[in-house]
Amino acid sequence: xxxxxxxxxxxxxxxxxxxxxxxxxxxxxxxxxxxxxxxxxxxxxxxxxxxxxxxxxxxxxxxxxxxxxxxxxxxxxxxxxxxxxxxxxxxxxxxxxxxxxxxxxxxxxxxxxxxxxxxxxxxxxxxxxxxxxxxxxxxxxxxxxxxxxxxxxxxxxxxxxxxxxxxxxxxxxxxxxxxxxxxxxxxxxxxxxxxxxxxxxxxxxxxxxxxxxxxxxxxxxxxxxxxxxxxxxxxxxxxxxxxxxxxxxxxx
Amino acid sequence: xxxxxxxxxxxxxxxxxxxxxxxxxxxxxxxxxxxxxxxxxxxxxxxxxxxxxxxxxxxxxxxxxxxxxxxxxxxxxxxxxxxxxxxxxxxxxxxxxxxxxxxxxxxxxxxxxxxxxxxxxxxxxxxxxxxxxxxxxxxxxxxxxxxxxxxxxxxxxxxxxxxxxxxxxxxxxxxxxxxxxxxxxxxxxxxxxxxxxxxxxxxxxxxxxxxxxxxxxxxxxxxxxxxxxxxxxxxxxxxxxxxxxxxxxxxxxxxxxxxxxxxxxxxxxx
Ligand SMILES: Nc1ncnc2c1ncn2[C@@H]1O[C@H](COP(=O)(O)OP(=O)(O)O)[C@@H](O)[C@H]1O
Ligand SMILES: [Mg+2]
Numbered sequence: 001x002x003x004x005x006x007x008x009x010x011x012x013x014x015x016x017x018x019x020x021x022x023x024x025x026x027x028x029x030x031x032x033x034x035x036x037x038x039x040x041x042x043x044x045x046x047x048x049x050x051x052x053x054x055x056x057x058x059x060x061x062x063x064x065x066x067x068x069x070x071x072x073x074x075x076x077x078x079x080x081x082x083x084x085x086x087x088x089x090x091x092x093x094x095x096x097x098x099x100x101x102x103x104x105x106x107x108x109x110x111x112x113x114x115x116x117x118x119x120x121x122x123x124x125x126x127x128x129x130x131x132x133x134x135x136x137x138x139x140x141x142x143x144x145x146x147x148x149x150x151x152x153x154x155x156x157x158x159x160x161x162x163x164x165x166x167x168x169x170x171x172x173x174x175x176x177x178x179x180x181x182x183x184x185x186x187x188x189x190x191x192x193x194x195x196x197x198x199x200x201x202x203x204x205x206x207x208x209x210x211x212x213x214x215x216x217x218x219x220x221x222x223x224x225x226x227x228x229x230x231x232x233x234x235x236x237x238x239x240x241x242x243x244x245x246x247x248x249x250x251x252x
Numbered sequence: 253x254x255x256x257x258x259x260x261x262x263x264x265x266x267x268x269x270x271x272x273x274x275x276x277x278x279x280x281x282x283x284x285x286x287x288x289x290x291x292x293x294x295x296x297x298x299x300x301x302x303x304x305x306x307x308x309x310x311x312x313x314x315x316x317x318x319x320x321x322x323x324x325x326x327x328x329x330x331x332x333x334x335x336x337x338x339x340x341x342x343x344x345x346x347x348x349x350x351x352x353x354x355x356x357x358x359x360x361x362x363x364x365x366x367x368x369x370x371x372x373x374x375x376x377x378x379x380x381x382x383x384x385x386x387x388x389x390x391x392x393x394x395x396x397x398x399x400x401x402x403x404x405x406x407x408x409x410x411x412x413x414x415x416x417x418x419x420x421x422x423x424x425x426x427x428x429x430x431x432x433x434x435x436x437x438x439x440x441x442x443x444x445x446x447x448x449x450x451x452x453x454x455x456x457x458x459x460x461x462x463x464x465x466x467x468x469x470x471x472x473x474x475x476x477x478x479x480x481x482x483x484x485x486x487x488x489x490x491x492x493x494x495x496x497x498x499x500x501x502x503x504x505x506x507x508x509x510x511x512x513x514x515x516x517x518x519x520x521x522x
Contacts, residue, residue, distance in 0.1 A: 084409040098404045101397055103467045103517075108393055113408035115390040124388045 012039045013174040013206045020069035022055055029055040031230045042207040044217040047227035053210045057177050061093040062086030092173035096180050099164035102153030107134040109152045110167050137166050141196050158189030162196050175206040218243035253457050256399035256466025257313040259423040264324035266446025269295050269431035271328050274341045274441035283348035292428050299424025303417030329443045342440030354436040382471035399466025456481050459509045
């Protein structure tokens with residue numbers, strides 16, 4: 001694919017949205033949204049409930065198509081018809097509740113939908129590889145699992161989010177969308193996840209983080225987009241703003 | 253059931269398959285092997301229809317296949333009556349190809365003087381096949397994921413619709429297989445064969461530890477569940493107790509198994 005080749009040259013995985021509109025019936029969920037995001041940065045999408053954050057994220061991740069406007073990934077205009085196509089283009093989403101399946105074991109979750117196959121005619125899963133890889137990849141994110149055959153439900157909430165992030169990166173995500181990754185977690189678990197999200201910058205990932213925890217977002221974000229009633233009402237780089245300023249705009 | 257679906261039509265499909273093979277064999281001159289293959293194609297198509305209806309309508313498979321249970325049984329009885337005027341048809345023994353069919357599906361083999369029905373070998377074969385499919389294949393992982401959470405599975409790119417539809421075809425195939433072993437044993441078919449087999453199957457699976465909500469279960473557990481079912485049934489007959497007690501026992505087993513499985517499920521609460 002053209003954009004993957006270009007990635008290697010520029011090492012930047014960029015998303016550009018130009019004048020995006022999305023309606024549901026007569027609700028204008030998104031109005032004239034234009035923004036861009038780049039590798040090695042954490043971009044926070046802030047807004048009240050119903051502002052249009054999820055709709056925006058769903059367009060980027062291939063769940064919806066925009067009614068109008070351009071969606072450009074690394075200079076190529078794209079129009080994904082499902083999340084699978086976005087994933088193949090290196091854009092992965094970690095959904096809050098659907099990230100992992102608690103009743104299945106850890107390594108089966110890690111390789112869900114991407115099962116490694118032994119090189120034989122019976123198409124059997126290569127479990128040894130799956131187990132080793134799961135251990136190895138999770139260790140990169142400071143989670144040591146002695147037994148990946150444990151059910152994923154025995155992981156803490158934070159560990160589950162991190163598992164989903166590790167999985168997305170292992171399968172080639174360069175652009176990672178996190179929809180409220182810590183909103184269901186306690187403080188300690190939340191900090192674990194935040195620590196790993198910050199690490200994503202060193203891995204040169206383009207991170208798009210949806211949040212309504214302003215203090216936390218300000219702490220980890222590089223760039224902030226404020227959405228109100230489907231419109232982009234503010235766009236700030238970290239040095240130009242503060243958590244309080246962001247809050248004032250949001251609550252205005 | 254691991255994929256989160258029920259197929260209540262298997263009992264009726266057993267009756268249908270047996271009658272279809274028997275009628276095609278005795279009323280035409282296809283011979284029994286060809287009649288069996290033709291029937292298999294029809295039965296797989298019925299399974300496909302079950303699956304597609306469940307997937308497209310979004311309704312519970314419990315309801316859809318309850319419908320097919322009655323439709324298929326009704327058709328079997330009606331067609332058998334129209335063609336032969338009876339609900340039991342025999343005379344397969346003299347037909348073309350019966351010998352080879354009964355050798356494959358229902359004869360005995362002898363190990364050091366003891367006779368074993370060949371169905372034991374089939375039982376082991378399907379046990380191993382199911383084990384490999386569920387625990388060691390890619391499709392197995394898809395089946396568990398589909399049962400545990402269709403939404404998550406779909407987001408990870410698993411072809412959930414195809415998984416569900418093919419499993420209805422698989423249960424239809426199994427019903428056909430049982431029917432063949434029955435008619436080669438008895439030399440004919442009865443429209444009522446397979447009645448209540450759908451419930452027996454569910455009981456064996458649940459006693460074997462599979463969760464009614466899907467996403468968890470094993471072939472070994474199911475095989476043990478089926479064994480328990482068979483042993484208890486024989487045991488009660490041998491003990492000379494009234495067969496009614498067997499029903500009481502099975503019902504109680506089913507309820508306890510569901511309760512125990514439910515406790516297990518809570519252990520991995522979301
Ligand atoms: N699938 C949908 N169908 C109809 N309306 C929707 C749908 N998704 C979102 N909306 C509407 O679009 C608006 C923005 O919603 P959403 O993007 O979910 O907001 P947020 O994630 O910021 O809370 C809301 O008014 C919501 O009711
Ligand atoms: Mg939302």
